[in-house]
Structure formats: C-alpha cells, structure tokens
Amino acid sequence: MPSVQGAARRIPSPLLPVPNRRGLNRLLDTLATGRGGLVVLALAIGAGAGGGAIVFRWLITTFTHLFSGHADYSAAGHVANPHVPALGMWFVLLTPVVAGLIYGPLVYKFAPEARGHGVPEVMYAVARKGGRIAPQVAVVKSLASALCIGSGGSVGREGPIVQIGSALGSTVGRVAGAGEDRMRLLVACGAAGGIAATFNAPLAGVFFAMELILTSFAAEGFGMIVLSSVTASVIGRAAFGNVPFLTLPPFHAAQVSQLVLFAALGVGAGIAGVAFSRILYLIEDACDWAWRWPEWARPAVGGLLLGAVLLVLPEMYGVGYPVLENAVAGKYAIGFLLALLAGKVVATSLTIGIGGSGGVFAPSLFMGAMAGSAFGLAAHDVFGSTVGPVGSYALVGMGAVFAGAARAPITAVVIMFELTGEYSIILPLMAAIVLATLTSKAITGDTIYTLKLRRRGIDLSTPAPTSPFAGITVAEVMEPVPAALPAATSLSQAADALAISRHGALPVTDDDGSFLGIASAQAVAEVLSEGGRDDEPVREVVSAPKPVHAESDLAEALADLVAAAPSGLPVLDETGTGLSGWITHQAVLLAVHRSPA
Known part of the structure; x- marks a missing residue:
C-alpha cells in the first residue's frame, strides 16, 4: 500500500x-528579500550571462562558417563559399533566404519579441512590466540572431546579448520570487553581464545597464550590477582571452589645440546618429507597407534584397569588425569610406526591416569609424599632418555616432576607453560625445531605442499607467x-x-x-x-x-x-x-x- x-x-x-517545500520556501524568501540573497542572485546571473555569451558567440561563428565558409566574410571580398564553389560569389543572394526560412518561423511561433534589435523590448519590460521577460526569449534570440548574423545580416551582437542576459535575469528573479524592484535590478544585471562578457568591457556593461536599462544610478543597484558584470567578464575572458573585441593599431591622440576639429566631428556625428535612426525606421515602414503575406516568411523573402546589397558590398556581411579595423588603420580612401557608411545604413536598416534579429550598437560603431576616418582624411588634405593621426578621428567618431543615436554618453566614453586603453583620447572623446549628444537632443526627443517604442504608442518618459x-x-x-x-x-x-x-x-x-x-x-x-x-x-x-x-x-x-x-x-x-x-x-x-x- x-x-x-x-x-x-x-x-x-x-x-x-x-x-x-518549507526549506525551499525559506531559501527562496532569503534570496528574494535579503541583501545577501541579492548578492548570490547577481553572481549567478553574471555567471549565466557569461556562459550565454560564450554559447552565443560560438553560434555566430558556427553559422558564419556554415553559410559563408569563412571566419568573417566581410573581409574576404567577392570570393566563393568553399562549401558551394559552383555558385561563386552569387551564394550571398541565397544565404539570407535560407537562414530566414529557419529563424522566421522560430521567432513568429515562440518569441515575437526576439525580432529586431532587442534593447527597446528590455527597456519596456523594465519600465512597464516589472522586469518580466519570457524565459524562452533567451533561446529564441540566441538562435535567431546567430542565424541572421551568420547568414549575412548586417547587425550587431549587443542587442541580442542584452536581451538574452535580461531574460536570464528575469527568469532567475521569477524563480526566486523577487519583487518588482529587485526584478528590474536582476534584469539589468543580466544585461550588464551579457555586454561585459561579449565585448570584454566590464565597465561598459555596468554603465550600459544603468544608463539605458535602469536609467538610475542608485548605490545598491550599482554594486549588484558591478558584481554581475565582473563575474560575466571573468568567464568571458576565460573563454575568449583578455583582449578587446576589436584589434586597433597603436596611436596617440591629437593635441588639445585640435579640439575644434573633434568638436566639429562630434556635431556631425550627432547628426549622423539621428539620420541613422530615422532611416532605420523609414525602411522598416517601407517593408511593413510592402509586405502582404505571413510574417514568418518575411525574413526569407526579404533576404533576397539583403543578398543583393551583399553582392554589391560584401563588406556589409555580418557585423563587419575587420572592415571597421581597416578603416581605423587608414586603409581606405574617402570615397570608399562614404560608400561603406551609406551601405551600412541601408544594410542594417534592411536587415531589421525584413524581420531580422540583431543589434544596432555595432553598426553605429561601424558608421562612426567610416565617418571619422573620412573626416580625418579630409582634415589631412586641408590642414596637413598637423591634425594628428586619422585613427584618432575614427575612434572618436565611433563613440560619437553611438552617442548621437542612443544618447548614452557615459557608456560611449567608457566603452571607447576600454577599447583603446589610451587615456590621452579622453579629452577629444568626451568633447565629441557630449556635443554629439547635445546635437541629437536638439534635433529630436527620441533615441534609436525609444523611437521604436514611441512608434507603438509607448512613451517611457511619462509615468506608467496607473494600475x-x-x-x-x-x-x-x-x-x-x-x-x-x-x-x-x-x-x-x-x-x-x-x-x-x-x-x-x-x-x-x-x-x-x-x-x-x-x-x-x-x-x-x-x-x-x-x-x-x-x-x-x-x-x-x-x-x-x-x-x-x-x-x-x-x-x-x-x-x-x-x-x-x-x-x-x-x-x-x-x-x-x-x-x-x-x-x-x-x-x-x-x-x-x-x-x-
């Protein structure tokens, strides 16, 4: 019996x-309400975000090799895929289509919020939903973004990893029974950990989470986010090594007397950041207007348009870090730099518009490098070598365009400093980023992230609707x-x-x-x-x-x-x-x- x-x-x-149940309840209550429990949760989320970043980068590498036959096709030029040599360079027309047939139905059926660049969805979850994010978002976003980037989607890794880490933080908070305030903090911990591990930038992870996700710099929250970011960064460095995610040439920043040029670059970068935001959603609107069939098929059919762009400019394939590094090193002429700048705006906007999944942070860095290098070369032509190295303008342009698009000046300064490790860049960098931020704010009240939400009728600057x-x-x-x-x-x-x-x-x-x-x-x-x-x-x-x-x-x-x-x-x-x-x-x-x- x-x-x-x-x-x-x-x-x-x-x-x-x-x-x-009684002992488990006691443990969960301690984790959800006690200060020591919050430390444990922050460490656990950081470790999970670090592991998620490793898996996500491995997926991108694997799919890139599978679809293109190269570690990074953006630097390969018009060459064939060794897996299908008979297609020659024309294979790029088909790779976005094939990948779209896989991730389109996946996103449509299991996690529609995984479509697009991800950060606005996290901002909305924190501001309006008490930090609640469906747990399946982490898995779907990982696969969809890796497939999109690996097949040629001209988007970045930061949006996906923020959404992946945030979904992990939300899931852990829900299991522990955390209240809304702590749930929001745990979501920010996941976002910071994802950024820190993916880009080997623990400080940037912290400030990204606090400036864009929480929009708060409370002392307790800062400490927990730092713990999560450091934990994820340690795990990321164990897997990827203690090197920046970009390989940049050694350089020294220009003299303080040349701040006028950097200031001018900052104003131009702010305008470029706003223009990128507007064109992104303009192309998305055009895709919405033209599409009349099931949403799950949209990435595959639209992949033909993206493939056509890649056929003309293979440098747009994927994230494109090798191309960015070449621009910083001064390997391109002004005309080609401007072509790459325009191409990136179109390719990224089209990738998002057809229903692709990926971030806009890396594309904004790419655009900034192209604009900064072109500006530096033009300054050399006008004023001679006294204006300083072209690379310094490219690096400052990277941070300034991102600041103009996202209006996150602290994050922009910190991540560029972590990239270069060169303190002498701080003065021109800060001047350009502040001016880019002010220019962007003077033109529009929205950022590239909040504009996506405002288009849905959501204004995060207003108080949340009363329950x-x-x-x-x-x-x-x-x-x-x-x-x-x-x-x-x-x-x-x-x-x-x-x-x-x-x-x-x-x-x-x-x-x-x-x-x-x-x-x-x-x-x-x-x-x-x-x-x-x-x-x-x-x-x-x-x-x-x-x-x-x-x-x-x-x-x-x-x-x-x-x-x-x-x-x-x-x-x-x-x-x-x-x-x-x-x-x-x-x-x-x-x-x-x-x-x-």
Whole structure:
C-alpha cells in the first residue's frame, strides 16, 4: 500500500507538501528579500550571462562558417563559399533566404519579441512590466540572431546579448520570487553581464545597464550590477582571452589645440546618429507597407534584397569588425569610406526591416569609424599632418555616432576607453560625445531605442499607467477566514468539511493555533483514492503556499495569486503564524468592478 506522504507527493498541485517545500520556501524568501540573497542572485546571473555569451558567440561563428565558409566574410571580398564553389560569389543572394526560412518561423511561433534589435523590448519590460521577460526569449534570440548574423545580416551582437542576459535575469528573479524592484535590478544585471562578457568591457556593461536599462544610478543597484558584470567578464575572458573585441593599431591622440576639429566631428556625428535612426525606421515602414503575406516568411523573402546589397558590398556581411579595423588603420580612401557608411545604413536598416534579429550598437560603431576616418582624411588634405593621426578621428567618431543615436554618453566614453586603453583620447572623446549628444537632443526627443517604442504608442518618459489596484491592500479585498481544521483531524472528517467548503480548501492549524498550511479537496481525495487510511491526520496532506500578508499591496500579491490553485491563498497576520483572511480570484475581480473607471 502506498504511504500517505508518497501519495501526497504525487498530487498534481502547484503547492508542494510541507516537508519538501518549507526549506525551499525559506531559501527562496532569503534570496528574494535579503541583501545577501541579492548578492548570490547577481553572481549567478553574471555567471549565466557569461556562459550565454560564450554559447552565443560560438553560434555566430558556427553559422558564419556554415553559410559563408569563412571566419568573417566581410573581409574576404567577392570570393566563393568553399562549401558551394559552383555558385561563386552569387551564394550571398541565397544565404539570407535560407537562414530566414529557419529563424522566421522560430521567432513568429515562440518569441515575437526576439525580432529586431532587442534593447527597446528590455527597456519596456523594465519600465512597464516589472522586469518580466519570457524565459524562452533567451533561446529564441540566441538562435535567431546567430542565424541572421551568420547568414549575412548586417547587425550587431549587443542587442541580442542584452536581451538574452535580461531574460536570464528575469527568469532567475521569477524563480526566486523577487519583487518588482529587485526584478528590474536582476534584469539589468543580466544585461550588464551579457555586454561585459561579449565585448570584454566590464565597465561598459555596468554603465550600459544603468544608463539605458535602469536609467538610475542608485548605490545598491550599482554594486549588484558591478558584481554581475565582473563575474560575466571573468568567464568571458576565460573563454575568449583578455583582449578587446576589436584589434586597433597603436596611436596617440591629437593635441588639445585640435579640439575644434573633434568638436566639429562630434556635431556631425550627432547628426549622423539621428539620420541613422530615422532611416532605420523609414525602411522598416517601407517593408511593413510592402509586405502582404505571413510574417514568418518575411525574413526569407526579404533576404533576397539583403543578398543583393551583399553582392554589391560584401563588406556589409555580418557585423563587419575587420572592415571597421581597416578603416581605423587608414586603409581606405574617402570615397570608399562614404560608400561603406551609406551601405551600412541601408544594410542594417534592411536587415531589421525584413524581420531580422540583431543589434544596432555595432553598426553605429561601424558608421562612426567610416565617418571619422573620412573626416580625418579630409582634415589631412586641408590642414596637413598637423591634425594628428586619422585613427584618432575614427575612434572618436565611433563613440560619437553611438552617442548621437542612443544618447548614452557615459557608456560611449567608457566603452571607447576600454577599447583603446589610451587615456590621452579622453579629452577629444568626451568633447565629441557630449556635443554629439547635445546635437541629437536638439534635433529630436527620441533615441534609436525609444523611437521604436514611441512608434507603438509607448512613451517611457511619462509615468506608467496607473494600475486599477494602485493603493489597494490585500486587507481591503480579502474574505473572512474559513473555519480551520486542527492538524489531528482525520482524512475522512476533512473530506466532509472540504465537501461543503466554499473554495475547496481549508486552513490547517497546529495544536497551539498557529497556521500550518492548507488542505485541499483534491489532495485529500487523491490520497484516499490511492488507499490512504481514513484515520490518517490531515497534516499529512498539508501544502504550504507562498505567504501573502494583509498589509501587502494587492498589485504585488497578484503574481502569487495567479500561480496559486483556484481555491486562492490564505492571508497571514502580522506575526506570520496566524490567519487574518483569505484572498481569491473572485475577490480581486470584485475590487476591479467596484473601483472607479
């Protein structure tokens, strides 16, 4: 005969029996609310983000080799894919189509939010959804972005890794039962860890998360994000080595007297950043207008247009870091640099417009390098070699165009400093980035990230819509406590009481009157049907729900109520040992009905 406890363990209920659940509840409560628990969660998320970055970069490398036959086709020129030599250079027409046939249905069916560049979705989740991101986003985004980039999509790695790390942070927070404030912080920890591991830039990861995701520099949040970023960076360096994600030539910045030229570059870069944002969404609108068929097929059909661009300018294939490095090294003429700049704007916009998945951070660096190099060469032609090395203008242009597009000046300064390790670049870099930011702000109130949300009718600069439960506590909507069952009550007596109970569940109290948990009609019936003895005490089938307190905000208790059984949840008193009420789905709906419109 199966034991009563054994049968109870098989109850298909979201509430586990007390012997297995009580210690787990205590651990999760500590992680969700304690300062030490937050440190543990930040470290775990950093480690997960570091591992995710390793897998994501491996996927990109693997798919790039598979689709192009090269480690990075952008630097190969018009050459054939050794896997299909008969196609010659024309294979680039087909690779985006083939990849689109794979990731298009994947994104459409499992995670539509994985489409596009990702960062706006994370910003929205933090600002409006309490940091909640579906866990499957991490997997779908990894595969979709790696397929898109590997097949020639002219997008970057930062948007995907931010969304991947953020989804991990949100999932960990949800498992631990973290509140909304901590959930937002854990999402930012995941974003910082992803950036740090992918680009070997721990400081940039921290400031990206705080400046763009949290938009806050609170002391506690800063410490946790640093822990996550450092942990992810250590893991990333173990896999990729302690080298920057770009290989740049040695150089020394120009003299302070040449700040006027860098200032002019900053203003021009700010205009370029805004132009990139506008063209990106203009092309996306054109693609939306032209497309009349199922969305899952859009990346494949649109891949033909992207392939045509790659056929003309193979330098647009993928992220294009080798091309960027050549521009910084001064290997291209002004005309070709401008062609690459225009080509990147079109290729990136088209990749996003056809439903591709990837970031816009790397493309903005690419555009900045092209614009900066062209500006530096032009300055050399006009003023001679006294203007300083062309590479310094390219590097400053990279940070300035990103600042103009994203309006994140601190992140732009930090990441360029981490890239170069050259302190002498700081003065011209800061001057150009600040001017690019001010120029961008003077032209438009939106960034490349917030504009995507505003187009959906979402304005993150305004207060979040008021919840219908705002200002309502659990005590205001809870129902009276039903008559409790003593722990020694037999199963047969409990079955009789549960049969006439309103919600099919009753609280169970110990000999001293303290609350033990709840007994449900389903649990008792399951045990009796499997041969449990009628005289067994009801304490054997008690389940311990997550505690809800009378003074808690109703909005905070909703997540626990949604995850609970239909019978609802008991409400604990201030001591945490007794009951003060019972909250149900019906009670919440009644509160909404009574609230003013």
